[in-house]
Amino acid sequence: MGAPLATAAALGRSRTGRKAVKGVLLALALAVAVVLTPLIAIPFAVAGSATTVAVSDAQAGPVAVGEWGYPLKGSYSTGRGFGWHPVNNCAFCPKDHLGYDMDQPCGATVYAAGPGRVINAGPMPGWGNTVRIDHGGELVTLYGHMAWDSLRVIVGQQVTAGTPLGDEGSTGKSTGCHLHFEVQKSGTAIDPEPFMAALGLPLR
Template sequence: MPAPVARTAVVLGRSGTGRKIIAVVLIISFILGGLLFAPAWIVPLAIAGSVAGPAAPGPVHGAVTSGNWGYPLEGEWTVGRGSGWQPVDGCAYCPSDHKGFDMTSVAMPCGAIIHAASAGHVINAGPTPGWGNTVRIDHGGGIVTLYGHMQWDSLLVAVGQDVDIGTPLGAEGSTGKSTGCHLHYEIQRDGVAIDPEPFMAALGLPLQ
C-alpha cells in the first residue's frame, strides 16, 4: 500500500466508522477487480460452451468403421423406401426378389459419395442390368459387396483396381431399376446374395 493510503487506513482504523469505510472500500475494490478481469475467465468458458454444443438429433453413422469394415455411406442415412432383404408389401416398384439393403444419404440423397465397405479388388465397375451403374468388390473368402444405382459418369474406380476400406467408389444415384436416388448395397457369398443385415450386424455395423 502506498504510504498516504496506509496512513489514511491507520487513521480510519482507529474509529468504528472508519473500519466500516475500509471494509466497504475493500469490497468495492474486489467487485470492480472481478469485473475488470472478467473477460479473462469468461472467454474460456464461452469457448468450452461452443465446442461442446448441443448434440445433433438422429442417428449419425459418419465414417463409422468397425475393424476392417465400415458403412458405405458417410453421415446420417435412412433406410431406403421399404426395400430390405424381404419383399415389402405396398412397394409397387420393388422387385419381389429384392436381395440388398437400400439406404439413402440424408444430407445428399443424389450425389453422396459411396465408399468401399472393406478392402478388396474391384471386379465390376459400370452399367449392369437392373442395378444401373454398379461396382462389385471381391473381399476374398467368397465375400463380394455390390453398390448399385450410382450416377452415370460418377465411378471413381475401375475393374482390376485394389481398394481400401472407405475408398470412394462413385456417387449415389438412381440409375437402373430405381425411382429415386439411393444406394442398393448387396452382399454376396460364393456368388449368392445373402441378407446384409445380420452380416453387417455381426461386424458391429447394424443397418438401422
C-alpha cells in the same frame, strides 16, 4: 580469447564493470534463448500438425470398425430391407429384394465397405451403374444405382473400407436416389443386416 577475458577481469574489479559484465552475460543468455527456442519448438509444431492430419483423415470417411466400415458417411434413412418387399406402383421393381437400401441425397459419396479388389465398375442390368468388390473367400459386396459418370474406381483396383467408389444415384431399376447395398456369399445374395451387425456395424 585472452584479450576479452582480461577485459572482463579488469571490468570485474570495479562496480560499474561488474554491472557491464552482468549485462553482457544477460544479453548472451537472451541471444542463446532466442536461437534455441525455435529449434526446440519446431519439433513440437511438426508433431502437432501430424496429429491433426491423422485426425482429419479418420474423419474423412464413414465410421469403420477394423477393416470394415459403412458404405455411406454419416446418417442415412433406410428403404427396403432384404427379402420380400414389393414396391407399390412399380412394375419393373423386383419384389424379392436382394440388398439393403440406404438413402442419402443424390450425389452423396458411396464408399467401399471392406478391403478387396474391384471386379465390376460400370452398368449392370437392373442395378444400373454398379461397383462390385471381391473380398476373397467368395465374399462380394455390390453398390448399385450409382450416378452415371460418377465412378472413381476401375476394375482390378485394390480398395479398402472408405475408398470412394462413386456418387449415389438412381440408375437401373430404381425410383429415386439411393444406394442398393448387396452382399453375396458364393454367388448368392445374403441379408446385409446380420452380416454388417456381426462386423460391429449395425445398419439402422
